[in-house]
Amino acid sequence: MTQKTPNGIDLLTHVTGLTKEDVTAIHAKAEANRSRLESCARHAFEPVEPGKLFSRHRCTHCGGEADSVGAHWYARGLAHGGAA
Structure with missing residues (x-):
């Protein structure tokens, strides 16, 4: 079967x-x-709803969205890579 x-x-x-x-x-x-x-070559994430815990973040360049954790670690990666 x-x-x-x-x-x-x-x-x-x-x-x-x-x-x-x-x-x-x-x-x-x-x-x-x-x-x-x-x-998108390089994201610039901003919260969709500022002040709200775990808000979605939207890239001001491409309009793509990520959760707050993804946006945070993306920014940390830029900082550690010397690009921030």
Whole structure:
């Protein structure tokens, strides 16, 4: 007997209760964000909601977003590399 391997969309719809359309839209948004971030030569992240703990951060150059932890470590990497 052959077992069917679930695809990612089917699995996510099953475990989250979201529709296939919602999962596909979220994936498209994430891919667009990844593309913006990868095309940027150097990020300048600023909080989307200043003063809010764990706010998303948006690059003023490319518009890509990262969580606060990712933005923090990106800035630390620049500082340690002497680019900040």
